[in-house]
Amino acid sequence: xxxxxxxxxxxxxxxxxxxxxxxxxxxxxxxxxxxxxxxxxxxxxxxxxxxxxxxxxxxxxxxxxxxxxxxxxxxxxxxxxxxxxxxxxxxxxxxxxxxxxxxxxxxxxxxxxxxxxxxxxxxxxxxxxxxxxxxxxxxxxxxxxxxxxxxxxxxxxxxxxxxxxxxxxxxxxxxxxxxxxxxxxxxxxxxxxxxxxxxxxxxxxxxxxxxxxxxxxxxxxxxxxxxxxxxxxxxxxxxxxxxxxxxxxxxxxxxxxxxxxxxxxxxxxxxxxxxxxxxxxxxxxxxxxxxxxxxxxxxxxxxxxxxxxxxxxxxxxxxxxxxxxxxxxxxxxxxxxxxxxxxxxxxxxxxxxxxxxxxxxxxxxxxxxxxxxxxxxxxxxxxxxxxxxxxxxxxxxxxxxxxxxxxxxxxxxxxxxxxxxxxxxxxxxxxxxxxxxxxxxxxxxxxxxxxxxxxxxxxxxxxxxxxxxxxxxxxxxxxxxxxxxxxxxxxxxxxxxxxxxxxxxxxxxxxxxxxxxxxxxxxxxxxxxxxxxxxxxxxxxxxxxxxxxxxxxxxxxxxxxxxxxxxxxxxxxxxxxxxxxxxxxxxxxxxxxxxxxxxxx
Numbered sequence: 001x002x003x004x005x006x007x008x009x010x011x012x013x014x015x016x017x018x019x020x021x022x023x024x025x026x027x028x029x030x031x032x033x034x035x036x037x038x039x040x041x042x043x044x045x046x047x048x049x050x051x052x053x054x055x056x057x058x059x060x061x062x063x064x065x066x067x068x069x070x071x072x073x074x075x076x077x078x079x080x081x082x083x084x085x086x087x088x089x090x091x092x093x094x095x096x097x098x099x100x101x102x103x104x105x106x107x108x109x110x111x112x113x114x115x116x117x118x119x120x121x122x123x124x125x126x127x128x129x130x131x132x133x134x135x136x137x138x139x140x141x142x143x144x145x146x147x148x149x150x151x152x153x154x155x156x157x158x159x160x161x162x163x164x165x166x167x168x169x170x171x172x173x174x175x176x177x178x179x180x181x182x183x184x185x186x187x188x189x190x191x192x193x194x195x196x197x198x199x200x201x202x203x204x205x206x207x208x209x210x211x212x213x214x215x216x217x218x219x220x221x222x223x224x225x226x227x228x229x230x231x232x233x234x235x236x237x238x239x240x241x242x243x244x245x246x247x248x249x250x251x252x253x254x255x256x257x258x259x260x261x262x263x264x265x266x267x268x269x270x271x272x273x274x275x276x277x278x279x280x281x282x283x284x285x286x287x288x289x290x291x292x293x294x295x296x297x298x299x300x301x302x303x304x305x306x307x308x309x310x311x312x313x314x315x316x317x318x319x320x321x322x323x324x325x326x327x328x329x330x331x332x333x334x335x336x337x338x339x340x341x342x343x344x345x346x347x348x349x350x351x352x353x354x355x356x357x358x359x360x361x362x363x364x365x366x367x368x369x370x371x372x373x374x375x376x377x378x379x380x381x382x383x384x385x386x387x388x389x390x391x392x393x394x395x396x397x398x399x400x401x402x403x404x405x406x407x408x409x410x411x412x413x414x415x416x417x418x419x420x421x422x423x424x425x426x427x428x429x430x431x432x433x434x435x436x437x438x439x440x441x442x443x444x445x446x447x448x449x450x451x452x453x454x455x456x457x458x459x460x461x462x463x464x465x466x467x468x469x470x471x472x473x474x475x476x477x478x479x480x481x482x483x484x485x486x487x488x489x490x491x492x493x494x495x496x497x498x499x500x501x502x503x504x505x506x507x508x509x510x511x512x513x514x515x516x517x518x519x520x521x522x523x524x525x526x527x528x529x530x531x532x533x534x535x536x537x538x539x540x541x542x543x544x545x546x547x548x549x550x551x552x553x554x555x556x557x558x559x560x561x562x563x564x565x566x567x568x569x570x571x572x573x574x575x576x577x578x579x580x581x582x583x584x585x586x587x588x589x590x591x592x593x594x595x596x597x598x599x600x601x
Contacts, residue, residue, distance in 0.1 A: 002023070002024060002026075002168070003022070003023060003024070003025065003026035004021065004022045004026055004164070004167060005020070005027070005029060005031070006018065006019065006020050006021075007032055010188075011039075011050060012052060013188070013189075014112070014187060014189050015112055015185060015186070015187065015188070016185070016186040017039070017050060017183060017184065017186070018163065018183070018184040019031075019032065019041055019181070019182070019183050019184075020163050020167050020182045020184075021179065021181055021182075022168075022170075022179070022180045022182075023131075023178065023179040023180070024176055024177070029043075031043060031181065035049075037051060038050065038051045041181060041183060043059075043128065043130045043179055043181060045059050045060070045130065046058070046061065046130060046181070047059060048181075048183060050183075053111055053112065054109055054111040054112050055109070055110050055112070055115065055126065055183075055185070056107075056108070056109040057090060057106070057108060057109075057128075058106060058107040059106060059128055059137070060090070060106065060128050060129060060133065060140040060144060061090055061106075061127050061128030061129065061144070061181075062088050062089035062092075062126070062141075063087075063088050063115075063124060063127075064086060064087045064088070064125050064152050064158060065085065065119040065120035065123060065124045065125060065158065066084060066085055066086075066120055066123070066159045067083075067085060067086050068119075068120050068231060069234055069235050069238035069239075069287070073086075077153070078255070079255045079258055079259070079295070081248075081251070081252065081255070082154050083153050083154060084153070084154060084155070084156060084158070085152060085153050085155065085158050087149060087152045089144065089145060090106035090108065091103040091105055091106035091137060091141055102137075102138035103137075103138055104136055105137075106137050106141070112185070112187075115185065117227075117228070121187065121190045121194075121235070122186065122187050122232075123159075123184060123186055123187075124184070124185050125183065125184050125185075126182075126183045126185070127170075127180065127182050127183070128181050129144060129174065129178060129179065129180055129181070130178065130179045130181075131174075131178040131179050132147065132174045132175045132177070133147070147173050147174065148170060148173055151169060151173060152170070155169055157169060163182060163184060166182075167180065167182055189222040189223070189224060190224065190232060192218065192222065193215075193218060193219055193222065193224050193229065193232055194232050194235075194236065196214075196215060197215060197236050198236045198239070200215065201233075201236050202236075202240060205240075234284075234286060234287065237283075237284050237286075237287060238287055242283070243278075243283045246277055246278050246283055247287050247288065247291075249274060250271060250274045250288060250291060251291050253267055253270055253271055254271060254291055254295050255295065257295075258295045266312060266316065268309065268312070268313075269311075269313040269314075269315070269316040270313075270316045272309065272310075272312075272313040273313045273314065273316050273317050276313065276314075277317075307339070307340035307344060307352075308344070308349070308352060308355070310336050310337075310340050311337060311340045311344075311352055311355055314329060314333045315337075315355060315359045317333075318359060318363060318375060318378060319359065319362055319363075319366075334382070334385060334425060335425065335429070337382060337385070337386075338386075338389055338422075338425075338429070338433060340352065341386055341390070342389070342433050345390070345393060356382075356383070356386070359379065360383070363375050363376055363378075363379045364376070384421075385425070388417075389418070389422065389434075391418065392414075392415055392418045392419070392422075392430075392434055393433075393434055395411055395414070395415060396415075396435075396438065396455065397438070399448065399451045399452060399455065399472070400438060400441075400444055400445075400448040400449075400451065400452050401445070401448055403480060403483055404476065405476065407469065407472050407473055407476055408469070409465055409466070409469055412465045412468055412469050412472075413465055415455070416459065416465065418430075419459045430459070431456065431460070435452065435456050438452060439452060439453070439456075442566070442573050443572070443573045443574050445572035445574065445575070446570060446572065447476075447478065447479035447482065448479075451472055451475050451476065451479075454468070454471050454472060454475060455468070455472065478528075478531060481528050482535060484517075484522065485528070485532055485535045486535050486538075486539070488516050488517065489509060489535055489539055490539065492512055492513070492516075493509075506536055510532060513532065514527060538570070538571060541570075542571065542579060545565060545571075545579070546579060549561060549562075549565055550580065550583060553597055554589070554594065554597075557597060558597065559596065559597040562597050562598075580594060
């Protein structure tokens, strides 16, 4: 029958020890003695000595501890989720090839500082065995690795407060004549800091300012280094159930990527999504750094446009197989998706729509296979917001840049409905997504700007559909008349009149324009005198530009002179570029002569 003997004591105010001996006849074992300030733990062929500064050993055995989260963990252990513990056998080492080797030289002395820095900050175990293995020391060590190695690397009992179950597990793998010796060392100061930090963090999920000073005072009074404080804090934060759930999911994905040697864009989206979820739930990003560093995240990831990466990240939460994580798409996510949609449309990036289509298809398939129908409701909500944005963008751009665009009550009503939907999501979102950049677009013409500004004001002032429709139609009608008059005036100038417009010429041209429009059957009633005057002023500006400024701009490559004219003349940039192209063609000039002055400064 297995028996256990235990010895408990303190080296000093920092180090506490627990010694356990397990054997069939443990009561007959004499396994320790005091030698001054030293405690000697021994058996035939093995010895460990605890002195005021450290531990000395010779014989077989080794040390083990729980892997403390954030500790430098060998890659071979990190990628195995079942491996929980660090195991070091005396006299063991690795060749350059990675092959494990053993030596007969197992004698070593380790300071307590080294033990709690290289191993666990609070609790570390040492052991040796007699009666189960024989031969040279390196042979015994190889035997111990075969007997106990797998269990020692994987057992969750290493973290138990009581060593009874751990010893029982290990002794069960040894022969009936074996004696198993376990020495557990506890750093009491680190334990005190751990307990206080854990109590604060588990209560508040952060450290209140009122308690932070007490925590710092405790660390200073106990002489705990900054490095050990950081290790303990990270370990506590990882131990929190909500944090561990997210971090373990992140580790599982990253480990699978490491096995494959690459991170696909879909996998990277899931990883980024988990980090976003962590930020939202106040989970420290520092918990992901050890995994990223050890598993070489940056070397594997294939970076893409940030808005595409954000889209993959957010939509990936709909496809997550881990139902324990609350990865619902919230208001903030929807805003990010809309901004991404905006950039994709501006860049004519059809990959965005492809990602949405693939996600929607997978959601359909999963619901068909029995998943919660709420999955379809979520993707449909996203698509509905995209429709609001995309259809509004199309209609507003048509108003801005197209002459004679159809404006009807249904279009205005749809814009008002989309406006309300986006504004409910965030105040002024409609303006930011659909008006802000458009109104500073240098190619937006005079009448296009009038229509856009009128629509903007009407939506934000809550103007009724009928009133807004009338205003937009009036501006559109004036725009059509302007274009009509401009065509007739320029045709008359080309065929009959000088390029120098005197007052007498203007009167004659006006009469001829009226006659021409009547012949065409398109004469407005009454004649639009104000618009005609605007046409004539702009035609004079056009002539001045073509006759005076453009030759100088080309000859002297004066970009600033061209930009000054465009800003102050009021002529549409599209229209001026058409004039320039016609000028180059008439004068037999190549297109490249204007490339420099047309390019952005």
